[in-house]
Amino acid sequence: MRRDRGSHEVRTLISTIVLLLSIHSTLGFYLPGVAPEDFQTGDSLNVKVNKLSSTKTQLPYSYYSLPYCRPQTIVDSRENLGEVLRGDRIENSPFVFKMREPQMCHVVCQLTLDPKTAKEFKDKIADEYRVNMILDNLPLVEPIPRLDQEAPPVYQLGFNVGVKGQHSGSKDEKFFIHNHLTFTVKYHKDMQTDSARIVGFEVKPFSVKHEYEGQWNENTRLTTCDPHAQRTVSSSNSPQEVEDKQEIIFTYDVKFQESNVKWASRWDTYLLMSDDQIHWFSIVNSLMIVLFLSGMVAMIMLRTLFRDISKYNELETQEEAQEETGWKLVHADVFRPPNNSDLLCVYVGTGVQFIGMMLVTMMFAVLGFLSPSNRGGLMTVMLCLWVCMGFFAGYVSARLYKMFKGTEWKKIAFRTAFLFPATVFAVFFVLNALIWGQKSSGAVPFGTMFTLVFLWFGISFPLVFAGSYTGFKKPAIEDPVKTKQIPRQIPEQAWYMNPIFSILIGGILPFGAVFIELFFILTSIWLNQFYYIFGFLFLVFIILIVTCAEISIVLCYFQLCSEDYLWWWRSYLTSGSSALYLFLYATFYFFTKLDITKPISGMLYFGYMLIASYAFFVLTGTIGFYACFLFTRLIYSSVKID
Known part of the structure; x- marks a missing residue:
């Protein structure tokens, strides 16, 4: 008998571990922080490319959506749930460095534009898209000097695909592509082992119309950028225009710079700005x-x-037989159940779910468990905690529902598990359809959408029902005073006590x-x-x-x-009305701080801010x-x- 019991416990433990591992692999979740990697001189450094992003359109695209130079085989990096929802698409690239071995004028590939590819580059340049790259899990930044020369530069993520402007006295607006990149890899050297750790990854982009003699082949030497003559590009070179039948040669330099910044502090540049x-x-x-x-x-x-x-x-x-006045006068009516009490129970339960999620997430973040090196980790943790807090949402809504003399706990559990997520999911689905119509990498793929539905119906729903069952089994909360059957008439209120105004x-x-x-x-x-x-x-x-x-x-x-x-x-609407001001402020921010002109991008902004305001309303x-x-x-x- 004991052997059977022991084997049953072992099977239960194994099944639990398998379930947790399946959830782990489904979400792609991992603890934040990446172990430092030591590099020796000559070790290969593989640069990865991420999405093309723009603050004007808010629509990310895959790096290879443009006809950039490609490696022999494109390999997608494994991304967690948060990264996919953010639109990250991390892939390998043809940029391969050798640790502490500078390169000059390294040719990546040669490309001849046709009308289609020229238009693609022009559109991305016009929308101010930036190229994002990653080296040793550190994002590429472009240092922008300040007016005060002594102040540290401002760092912007990635670099622009190109610029538009006028050239050679022409009044027509031209498009120029950044086809030469000067990378600077900063490293911190270990004096004992002579190994190094990467602590910085910077770039300075150039637009250069490369020239060469004879016919183009793999061994052709550029006259505008010659490593043998120790001559690289500069701002004095003629820029590379983007037009049909234009030949573009992509090149890069790599410089290595020793830094006093330690590996543990390498993110300070990004975070303390x-x-x-x-x-x-x-x-x-x-x-x-x-x-x-x-x-x-x-x-x-x-x-x-x-x-x-x-x-x-x-x-x-x-x-004393004096007439009661003030708040005591309504003691027989103050705990009378309100109209639409079921809906109030649902919103209060959902709000408790939000409060629990926010508190735990912030405690994790304050303690340093949500490092920015774990891209998408914050969003992944919030989704996981939201699902897990479903038990408390069901418990609170059922307890309140029973206090209001409700009897159908399954109905209130279903509404708690369905109302808020269904509303958000409907808006999210419409916005995702708009992103998908633009062929953006920000569109959530079917597999990830299935994962979200699984989290909702497979985990959150059962937890809400379990919480509701537990809460409804508890004794009903008793009111401190008795409620009369006939409600008291409310006297006429002063103007400042008008419900809408207050x-x-x-x-x-x-x-x-x-x-x-x-x-x-x-x-x-x-x-x-x-x-x-x-x-x-x-x-x-x-x-x-x-x-x-x-x-x-x-x-x-x-x-x-x-x-x-x-x-x-x-009482719910008084503090919840702060969500209205949040949405109004978001509208003000849109027209004063953002440069969004496309209707689709505007719809995405207001759609997501509507979801955020709705969540803020439930929380407050x-x-x-x-x-x-x-x-x-x-x-x-x-x-x-x-």
């Missing part, structure tokens, strides 16, 4: 809002509320606490920059939680004092709801009710 003072200003701005709200809440709790509770309890003990006012302060940090987030997403200041972001997120809770409590107290007991939905609304839920239970359990 933003000004920390602005982020501190954002924190101080947010803290001022929190202190203002905290003062109001303290005044309500310590003075007004405690005074009310003492007066009400005194009236009960002295048996809801819109309530969303301003939570948005004001985060809008400065929101600028950097939008810049990193839409202007192709790194964002890695998760310590600041975590502080701002905590401030957002406190702000949403406090503004909801303040307005809920004023509402109850006006004898309006319909606080359930208003849930915070406000729970703050008011705990507040009302606290104050009504503190007074004596006959």
Whole structure:
């Protein structure tokens, strides 16, 4: 019997390991950070190419969507779920270096343009597409000098496919391609072993109309770029124009430069480019809002509320037959279930799912587990945590549903598992169809779409149902006061207590606490920059939680004092309305900071920002709801009710 039990446990353990490995391979997820690789002199350095990206179109394309020089066999690198959703397409390239062995005027290939290929290059140049490359998991950057010569240069990811302008006095606009690349590989040398680690990968692109004598072949020597004569290209060379029947020769130089930067600090160049003072200003701005709200809440709790509770309890003990006023007057109606209580339960459960996902993700990021060297790792972790938090979404929605005297827990579980993901997936599917129509690498392939559906129906759905079953089996949450059968009539409210007005006012302060940090987030997403200041972001997120809770409590107290007991939905919408201001700010950002002109790109921007605003609404609304839920239970359990 024990042997059977032991074999059963072994089989269970093996099946669990197989399941985890299958999920691991499906997601392509791995822990962040790449082990340093030591290179000896003469070791091969294989450069990989990534997507072509543009901040004007927001539509990434594969590197070989343009007729660039190709290796004999194109090999796709294995990408995780986050990389695929970001549009990354990492492939090998014909650029192969030898460690610490400089090369000059190395010819990659020769290409003669036809009308089709010329148009493809012109379109990408006009849309300001940049070529992204990777060496030893480090992205290629182009240093741009500042006006202040002593200041460090600004680094931009990749290099432009080409430039457009005028040449040789012509008034017609011409297109010139960057066909010569001067690479600089920075390395940190180990003095004991003489090995080296790569700590920098920079490029300076040139457009050069190469010339040679005789007929072209593999051994032809260029007169414009001759390694034997130690002559390379410079800005004085004639640029290579992009036109039909033009011959383009692609070349590159490689220089190796020893650096004092250690391998562990090689990402600092990319990550520490933003000004920390602005982020501190954002924190101080947010803290001022929190202190203002905290003062109001303290005044309500310590003075007004405690005074009310003492007066009400005194009236009960002295048996004074005075008419009740203020928030105590609605005690028999304050916990009456709201209209559309099922929908409220669904949104609160989904909000808890979001809060759990955000908190755990930020803790991982603050502790350094989500390194930028793990491309797509942040998005992969967020999707995994969203799926895993489905249990808590089902649990919370079922508990709230049972408190509202609901009986069909399966219905509420289904709606919790389906409503928000289905809405987002529908918008995402339409946007993906638009990207697919543009033949962009940003279009999610069928296999990845199947993975997303599997995560939704195969993991999230069962977890939501398991959470709902567990939550519904728990005893119902009891109200601190009894609710009468006949609802009380709500008196006419002052203009400033109008639901629409108070809801819109309530969303301003939570948005004001985060809008400065929101600028950097939008810049990193839409202007192709790194964002890695998760310590600041975590502080701002905590401030957002406190702000949403406090503004909801303040307005809920004023509402109850006006004898309006319909606080359930208003508490959710008060802080949730900050999502409206987020979308309005995103619209302002679109017209002031971005240079998007194509309709498809504009639809992608507003589609994704609509999804982000919807998620922000669910997140902040849930915070406000729970703050008011705990507040009302606290104050009504503190007074004596006959």
